[in-house]
Amino acid sequence: MSNIDLSRVSVLVVEDSQFIRSLIVNSLRVMGVGSMQSVDDGAQAIDFIKLVDNDPMKAGMMSIDIIISDWEMSPVDGMMLLRWIRRHKDSPDRFIPFMMLTGYSEPKRVEDARTMGVNEFMSKPFTVNALADKLFAIINKPRQFVHTASYFGPDRRRRPVPIEGPDRRKLTYDSPEVEVVNG
Amino acid sequence: MVKVSVRYYRIKNKLREKTLGLAPVDDDQISFDDELMLKATAALEEMAEDYPDWVSGLIDQLADVHRRCVDTPEQRFQHFEQLHAIAHDMRGQGGTFGYPLISDFSDGLYDFTGVNTSTSDKNVEIIKAHIDAMRVVIKERISGDGGDLGSQLKTGLDAAIKKYA
Numbered sequence: 001m002s003n004i005d006l007s008r009v010s011v012l013v014v015e016d017s018q019f020i021r022s023l024i025v026n027s028l029r030v031m032g033v034g035s036m037q038s039v040d041d042g043a044q045a046i047d048f049i050k051l052v053d054n055d056p057m058k059a060g061m062m063s064i065d066i067i068i069s070d071w072e073m074s075p076v077d078g079m080m081l082l083r084w085i086r087r088h089k090d091s092p093d094r095f096i097p098f099m100m101l102t103g104y105s106e107p108k109r110v111e112d113a114r115t116m117g118v119n120e121f122m123s124k125p126f127t128v129n130a131l132a133d134k135l136f137a138i139i140n141k142p143r144q145f146v147h148t149a150s151y152f153g154p155d156r157r158r159r160p161v162p163i164e165g166p167d168r169r170k171l172t173y174d175s176p177e178v179e180v181v182n183g
Numbered sequence: 184m185v186k187v188s189v190r191y192y193r194i195k196n197k198l199r200e201k202t203l204g205l206a207p208v209d210d211d212q213i214s215f216d217d218e219l220m221l222k223a224t225a226a227l228e229e230m231a232e233d234y235p236d237w238v239s240g241l242i243d244q245l246a247d248v249h250r251r252c253v254d255t256p257e258q259r260f261q262h263f264e265q266l267h268a269i270a271h272d273m274r275g276q277g278g279t280f281g282y283p284l285i286s287d288f289s290d291g292l293y294d295f296t297g298v299n300t301s302t303s304d305k306n307v308e309i310i311k312a313h314i315d316a317m318r319v320v321i322k323e324r325i326s327g328d329g330g331d332l333g334s335q336l337k338t339g340l341d342a343a344i345k346k347y348a
Binding site: 001006008016020022023031032065072074095097103126127132136138139140142144145146147149155173176177178180181 | 185186187188189190191192193194195196197198199201202203208210212213214215216219220222223224226227230231233234237268271272274276278279286
C-alpha cells in the first residue's frame with residue numbers, strides 16, 4: 001500500500017468563520033499538509049494568490065496546490081472567487097483544484113458550482129473522512145479540463161456513461177472542431 | 184480551416200508526483216495513512232467539543248449589539264448589519280456540531296436582520312427573542328432537535344415573533 005504524503009502540498013483555506021477555519025486547518029495539519037494559508041474571504045484569497053504569483057518569498061508559499069473555500073462569505077464569496085480563478089485574465093493558474101465547502105447542499109447549488117468549474121463540492125457538516133475523500137479525488141483522479149464558449153473547468157463527466165438511445169453528440173475527440181492539448 | 188470550438192486540456196498531474204513520488208503505483212494501492220486519519224478525526228472531535236463555548240461568545244456579541252440597538256436607536260441600521268453578520272457566522276454550523284436549533288435560530292435572525300427589515304422597537308424585541316432562545320439552547324446544552332424543550336423553544340420564539348410583528 002502507498003500512503004499519500006501531503007508534506008509537499010500547499011493549501012489555501014478561504015473561510016470567514018474563524019472556528020470552522022481552525023477546524024479545517026487543524027485537520028489538514030494533522031493529516032500532514034506541509035504548507036497552509038488561511039484567509040477570511042474571496043477578496044483576500046485573490047490578493048494572496050496574486051502575491052504568491054508575484055512574490056512567493058513574501059507570501060511564504062511557493063505555489064498553491066489546492067484551494068478549499070467556503071461558499072457563503074462577504075464581500076467576495078466562494079463562487080466569485082472560483083469565477084475569478086477559472087475565467088479572469090489575471091488569474092495565474094486557471095487549472096488550480098478548487099474544493100467548495102457549504103452548509104447548503106441543494107442540487108441547484110451543486111449544479112451552479114459545477115457550472116462554474118468546481119473540482120469537488122463538500123457539504124457541511126464536514127468530517128475528516130469526507131475531506132480525505134475529496135483530497136484523494138483531486139490528487140488521484142484529476143479530470144481533464146474542458147474549454148468551450150460557455151464553460152471552462154474540469155470535465156463534468158467523471159466517467160464514461162453508456163448512452164441509452166441514439167448518440168446525439170456532434171463532436172468527438174477526432175472532430176476538427178476539437179483540440180486536445182497535452183501539458 | 185475549421186474553427187476549434189472545444190479544447191481539452193490534459194495537464195500533467197503534479198500533485199500525484201508531489202504526494203506519491205514518481206514511481207508507478209496502482210490506483211487501488213493508494214490511500215491515506217490510517218493512523219493519521221484516526222489522529223485527525225480525534226483532533227476534529229476534540230475541537231468540536233469547544234463549539235458551545237465558541238458559540239456562547241457569539242451569543243454574547245449578539246446580546247451586546249442588541250443592547251446598543253436599545254441604547255442608540257439612531258444607529259440601529261449599523262447595529263442590524265452587525266447582527267446580520269454574526270448570525271451569518273453562526274448559521275449552517277450548529278448542525279455540524281450537534282446543535283441544529285442554533286442553526287435554525289441564527290438562520291431566522293439572519294433573515295430577520297436583512298437590509299429590508301425595519302429597525303423598529305418591535306423588531307428589536309424580536310431580535311432579543313432569538314438571542315434568548317439561542318442562549319437557552321447552549322446553557323441547557325440542547326443538542327439535536329431538543330425534544331419537548333426544543334419544541335417549546337421554537338413555539339416560544341414563534342409566539343414572540345407574532346406578538347411583536
